[in-house]
Amino acid sequence: MPLLPLLLLAGDPDPVAAAVAQMTIEEKAAQLQSTAPADPKVGLPAYDWWNEGLHGLARNGTATIFPQAIGLAATWDVALLHKVGDTVATEARAKFNALPVTADRKIYEGLTIWSPNINIFRDPRWGRGQETYGEDPFLTGRLGVAFIQGLQGPDPMHPKVIATPKHFAVHSGPEAGRDGFDVDPSPQDLESTYTPAFRLAIIEGKAQSLMCAYNSIHGTPACASGALMNDRLRKDWGFKGLTVSDCDAVANIHLFHHYRLDAAEASAAAIKGGMDLNCGTTYAALPQAVRRGLVSEAEVDGALKRALDARRALGMAFGGANPWSKIKPSERGTPAHRALALEAARKAIVLLKNDGDRLPLNPGGRIAVIGANADDLGVLEGNYHGTAKDPVTPLDGIRREFGADNVVYAQGSQLAEAGAVIMPETAFRADGKPGLKAEYFASPSVTGTPVATRRDRRIDFNYTRAAPLPGLSATGFAVRWSGEFTPPGAGDYELAIDIPACWKDCNTHDAVRLWVDGKLLHDGPLGKARVAVKVASDGKPVPFRMEIDHRSEDGGVRLMWQPPAE
Helix, strand or coil: CCHHHHHHHCCCCCHHHHHHHHHCCCCCCHHHHHCCCEEHHHCCCCCECEEECCCCCCCECCCCCCCCCHHHHHHCHHHHHHHHHCCCCHHHHHHCCCCCCCCEEECCCCEEEECCCCCCCCCCCCCCHHCCCCCHHHHHHHHHHHHHHHHCCCCCCCCCCCCCCCCECCCCCCCCCCCEHHHHHHHHHHHHHCHHHHHHHHHHCCCEEEECCCCCCCCCEHHCCHHHHHHHHHCCHHHHCCEEEECCEEEEEEEHHCCCEEEHHHHHHHHHHHEEEEEECCCHHHHHHHHCCCCCCCHHHHHHHHHHHHHHCCCCCCCCCCHHHHHCCCCCHHHHHHHHHHHHHHHHCCCCCCHCCCCCCCCCCCEEEEEEEHHCCCHHHHHCCCCCCCCCHHHHHHHHCCHHHEEEEEECCCCCCCCCCCCCCCHCCCCCCCCCCEEEECCCCCCCCCEEEEEEEECCCECCCCCCCCCCEECCEEEEEEEEECCCCEEEEEEECCCCCCCCCCCCCEEEEEEECCEEEEECCCCCEEEEEEEEECCEEEEEEEEECCCCCEEEEEEECCCCCC
């Protein structure tokens, strides 16, 4: 019988320390990488540390999706953010508890939530600004504390999940090269703008984990900055928890910042700088770093102890118990959770003007809805999102409220020059109605008899670990869409098939076939590259058909277009 179970039976006061003492340096290095393998010797199942919960449990099937973080910030409602965090944690636990505690966990299945993003959003050109609570350090700090406390729950010894505020520090874009850019804030700006929210998150929010940033500050990579991670975070703020790098940020220490010469030196610099867990694989060089005398094994042990203490506190290893293990797997997307998401969405709307008392709209009137964002699932879900069970776009909602016969829709112009947008329902027709006939097959290819037929208004779906209909396998169904392509006018069109491709633990990718006017324009898997095809049109309707064999963990399918300029 391995030593660790014997120690647990004997009531060892610190089974984590006992486990660390049994491991070789290679085993320690493996456990300090984000995709940690099973280690039967010490009773550890495989565990991927990476999970997301920015505005709902992300990337692991159906979940309640709240407004994007910048929208939540517009509520100015601290109590609401606490409820949102609590709901995200409940749904993470519900997913986790659906399997035995000893089960291996792949990416996005764990209880270490890499949220919230409490960086300061100063420049609208920064695409990730949508993940933040805006430009104000005070508001960001107060909302961050509420969200963290909601995630972790009231008992720090038994957290519901572990929150990970990010990215420490001064990661506020836009940046000239994300992997290697250096920022030079003034001492006053650092203290008054970029660190207050993190200070609140640690001292008041009691976050048990923290993520360091890609950038360097005054020439030192954040994930190797002892002044930042050891002196400020641990000494000044009293942080006792786990630190984790942004993904591949340890590799960037030598590959892009050129702060060290190789992976071993970069790993040693990160450990010495106060960085515990490597999102990535660079820590595979830690054994070499120890042998070269760049870092001591005792320093590696300290990082590993903090990481494994977190797993024990969550009740997933070393005999740790956690009361949140009683949450039922069914507690996802419940009516109460959806009602909270609706409350958050309503509070997130900011009315800037109401000239002539146009709002609220009078019932019975005719309404024109114009714009690509009015009917786009990707825009609705934001980033770092789960799969909405019954998504309602603005166009859907307006039609439901005022009656479809009273609403007309036009996509209008593109959002940016040469930027494809979702092909709207107005570009298709089937059985005399906008949209397409959709036939769903309970097999990973379009064969046999469809198990369901319906009308899909557009091809814009999120299949991330979720099937579009009951009775279908999440990774084994097929769809055929058919009807007519009804271009608004003559000209050269570019159609683009876009699949959010699986990038980890993938054996294959989905295959797509596209016919326009009887011509096969694409046939094969997509992988990571968007496929664009040209269609010359005389403006008349032509037959349209598209099929997808969904046989992988690719995250959905979107058919987009760039119509002619005139």
